Amino acid sequence: MKFSEKIEGVLYGLLYIIGSFLFVAGLIHSYRKHSSKDFVLTIIIPPLTIYRGMEMFWHKDEVEADNIDWDKRLSSDLRSSIYLLTEGAYKDANIVQMNETTEQFSNKIKDYPKDKKKYLMDGCRDYITYTFLGTRGNTIAMNDYFETGVFVFSVSDSTKIYKDKLINIYKLNDLIEPLEASLKEQANQMSNGKPITDKDVLTKMKSNYNNKMNIYITKAEGDMKRIFKNIFNEEF
DSSP: OOHHHHHHHHHHHHHHHHHHHHHHHHHHHHHHHSOHHHHHHHHHOHHHHHHHHHHTTTOOOHHHHSOOOHHHHHHHHHHHHHHHHHHHHHSOOOHHHHHHHHHHHHHHHTTSOHHHHHHHHHHHHHHHHHHHHHHHHHHHHHHHHHHHSOOOOOOOHHHHHHHHHHHHTSOOHHHHHHHHHHHHHHHHHTTTOOOOOOHHHHHHHHHHHHHHHHHHHHHHHHHHHHHHHHHHSSOO
């Protein structure tokens, strides 16, 4: 084999190694730092994949270019997300204004690093789950109230898991504690009720209440999941 052919073989081998590295690095970089659409394109367009592998060496997130205090930013943004979720689901909000506000907020966070955006999404998912577990728990307590005349406030083990996460991980004490305090006060005010002794009346009362609550919960849950998708461009 001629010397020139050996050099040519070495160069081709080197190019293959570099190309393979850039291809794998490009996929990883696209997944971590670019959109899901970009990641799909890097899978089906190899030149773009290799370019992303090179681009990672000079890529700089715009939001990371600023000296951001992420603890404060995420704390504020999580509360803003929860406000949008609850305002749109529980109150007669101005739909046009809510949509505009949601779109503005979504545009603000869309270029956040993936771990920061995931933190916000996980926090919202936990809050939504906590809310509806608690609501269903209160529905059960109201059914007992119809029978006994006593409303007993309690938090299920499943609800406690999400409550602890919201307080210990996301530091949402200021949202969780007043909510539970109001429910306890409601329980105190309803502690001297009269039980319904007529079985037919009791059955009808429970049925009407449960039907209304099921409609309410289904609508609120659907609204929250819709707003979640509008904020994060991902399914709940």
